[in-house]
Amino acid sequence: MKHLASTRSGDAYAALIDNLRDFIDTEVIPRENLETAQDGDETRRIARDLQALAQARGLGAPRGRREDGGLALSWTECCAYLEQAGRSFLGPLALRCAPPTQPDVFALESLASPAQRERYLLPLMRGERASCFAMTEPAPGVGSDPRMLATSARRTPDGWVIDGHKWFISGAMRADFAIVVARTESGSSWFLVDVDTPGFRIVRDIPTMEPFDMGGHAEILLQDLHVPADALIGEEGKGLAHSQLRLEGARLFHCMRYIGLASRAMGIAQEYACRRESQGVKLADHQMVQAMVADAHIQLYAARQMTLDVARRLDAGESIRHHSSMAKVFVAEAVYQVADSAVQMCGALGVSEDIPVSMILRMLRPFRIYDGASEVHRAAIARRALNHGLAA
Template structure:
């Protein structure tokens, strides 16, 4: 995004984080209804109410401009902000910093034409419209290997005709428009497609293990889907480079939010360990439990430091492709292990839905797949480390 590093004074920033922490504790977490985790309409209503309340507190989207209701935080400042927001399932929704909206905004800030900014980006930033990013396809289409992209875009006299099959498109069930990745004669390209386009069909909402998922994960068919010439986003044939731009910020925001969610799970487990007795002593006095708690805090500390380092690199304008991959792999696995330990400490209560712990575990597990599976990132990290060059 076209933002400079924030110049907030340290005391002003600490006050902002304290305000946010209090907002999440006092307003957001109490509004979580564990029985309504799959009720998208109810969650949207609550998120909108919380967003209005957040604005009265001077809280908003961390990277958006102040004139759009945002805070214009630097990437470094986002670390603590997003961790606090992420402690609640509803926090990122209330603060307009959840996926896919946030990474779509990040990409469109750099790529959108003036007309696209007015029609799509600005309403997206203001929360008046919702977006989704349609890239993943069923086999044999694109998954982890971008070279397998099969959705096509054929040029016409006044635009493009798109044909293809997409699935697991996060947020599509509530989106107003999609950023569709399709292959033109030049190469992979991006196109904005309104959801009411006659050639754009949502087949179904694919159920997943995640609770509090208000946007769903849609399966989509594009059949003779005609869009105007001005639907092209960025440069034709540069779709994979555009996707990398989008993913770098998205991975980091995921990491920040999920550190907050994992830390909340461990906090719940620690409170339980201090109350529950086992074999005549508090659960917290057992060395095996202490070991799990200690390892969790080590993992959270390491996760925060690696994310902070990547955020600083972003603020200085460095390329973070290599470092964001390492951060994504480490953090996705660390936060899941922390949540898994929290479940183990809580025992049977941990696998129930009487507390949010089991839901936190289910929220964190897909991150090892989303935005690139850990195995794919490890391969890319190793190849770059070995200075290996992929064939054209």
Template structure:
């Protein structure tokens, strides 16, 4: 792995102590499905993290962030990801962190003050409303059906969104809608008339801090300066957001799957079976060895893509490959951890089954593996890329 400067190494050690000593001990598995309880807990932990200078790793130092490079974030977010509550506490959870990246790149000075600064300070929450029920936008961005029409005072939005992560607890949304020129992004306060939360779409994930809401936009009026970035470039802007989001997911979920395997190893060293410790059985040893191999490869792929992003390179191809590999590798690691620990692994007495449920959606979120594989192959053939 990459070498860090002394100051970054000290920061990583402080973050590790914070997660191990403050965050993980406060996880309450019996209350994993109580959103209000866990939101309050994350707010408490975030305030503590802010006081210790541990939040917003990608945020600019001038705005109160840590100013870490993408490569430095690999270790930092893996550390945060070891806990269900860690990313929220350290302000590197989706959708907030990718939205910070988007606002830093696209926001006007007024938008930075109104939306970015409160997001960095942890006083407001955001959501990203892009996906739509059929026949609207899913994996194919050409199917975007939400519309934005110019008015004398700004824009009028109409559309139907769902799986907008954290919309139910957000203060504002970044909404994608089609104008006459093309797909565009808009900043919308959730209290704005015409922005209606229909329901939360419940999923398999425990410690769900914000839900995945269904939204109706019905003649939702926003001012002219609600446009984020350039009109008609919403898909390009969303790609900027998604490439970083995929990397952040990889970093965090490597941490969570690593914790799963550590728990399984601890169990295997202590549990006796057929006259020997579980760790002495070769089939268990093979699963542990494969997990370490996969996590090592996942870390290296993620770091390589992060370094390319730091160098200003386009990472569309590499981020897609990394996302596919890491999303599948962390699931295999967690599945092996559950298998090693048997019935305890599938119970809610231990975190493993919850870790597995949190990891499974990553093969779908931010582009399903099959969609990415198709895109990877098309680029290979169209650009003549060598393996």
């Protein structure tokens, strides 16, 4: 990881990564109790303890400001940091870089007005308030196609009235405020909404296959919800561009974290293959098992390089739209395949909950759907390539 250290003192960066690796191995992974993986309250309690421990070791939110205990890492430096944090289900929670906080901070940093910054962004960065991002709707509302946005925001003399139905809103069960995407006269727009505003109603927490989730995936009804004029974020009608901005950073963080999780799954599978025997030899001596190991290493190597390339482009202020789409599709599919091979190599134990491999597989599967389904990204990549004559 030496090449990553170039943007700050190499030794200090290497020491930071070593410190984090040790923290994840000695403090975080031992606190993963697979039996309480679906207990959000328990996960929240453990995450709070771990946040204090992380802080005491000088480990904090990778993109956070130094004055808030953050590390202000570049995107490039985040790659190794997030990979280490991501090796444990609890790592991103302990280091305050789990979604939706990080992408919401990223978007609000460039879009929030000075008043919104004081009231929402800074408390979010300090961990004093929690956010969620509410765009997706049940059919016939918005899913993969952003033009299908059905939630409306109607202008009134003193603000806006929002009506709509959202679902799969991550983190909403513990959020203090939501970024709500709604249709206004000039198109899609973003609004900051305190969850205790009358008309904001959480219907239920939708159970999903993801373990160690502490904020849920909520279904929400917005009915006759009045917000003031200054609830509008950024420019009216520019919601699509805002969402694009938010998703690009979010995708990259997911890629970094999930490379760590997939790598851990393969590490467990390799250990198993080195001690378990079949037909008189170790599993590790069977060539078809070796092929799974080799393919996993090739996939994760490529996934790391693509993620790093997108991070460098982001640090350089380049548009990452095309490259982040390609990286997202590749990494989402690669990490899932690696985890799937890890399950296969571990046999029945791999599908059990005695070891974390099956939960890793469950954690990685939805990434091929959220932040743009693989098919939707492929269609966009091909459209850009064909319309602009891009060389492959």
